[in-house]
Amino acid sequence: MKFLAIVLLIFTSLGFSFQDNAKALGAWEGKITTPQGDLGLVIHLTEKENVLTATMDSPMQNAFGLAFDEVSFKEGVLKMKMNMIDGTYEGTLKEGKFIGKWKQSGMDFDLNLKKQEKK
Template identity: 40%
Template sequence: MKAIMTLILGAFLMTQSSDPAKVVGDWEGTIEAPGQSIKIIFHVTNTDGKLSSTLDVPQQGAMGLKVDSTSFKDDKIKMVLNLLPASFEGTLKDGKITGKWSQGGGSADAVLTKAKKTGKS
């Protein structure tokens, strides 16, 4: 009986942690900066259980910017770019990631949605 309870408890705890596969893919949104809207696209991948990502900012000709850390736990994602320096932190809910873009001492709300595939796969 004790072994069965341990298995049930273990299965319950596993369902409580976030599955990184939920955030794998291309996520796009808009940052509303003073006087302009800036489109951003995060490309999130999972290699051997470790998340990584890059960032595109098409309006600024910035493609494939290295994201230094990407983490996802309890439906919360955090991506940090040391180069800018900047970060995005958000919560995955109902197929969207709602959060904040922070850079240079300021922050702006942003909602990311999963991009639909176009062109060749």
């Protein structure tokens, strides 16, 4: 009986994790303001085999599909890390938007993301 209770607890906690991930899935757009001007970014969050993954597009730089090495979404907080460009993002989901910071090469930028409207 104890084994069954443990198994049920594991499946219940996994179910909540998958439900949480569903809130984050999709394409999210935002911009960072740099001394050179605004830079639009699009973050694509997907789930494959129950693992959250993300890529980033920077259309103004003609860069598409840049993969994040680490992605997590727990308790409403999205954390992503891209080793190739020494960049990280951390944002909190509030009222359907991620409010957060992009950090790269020792600099911090506000990066608030809203769900991209389907075209």
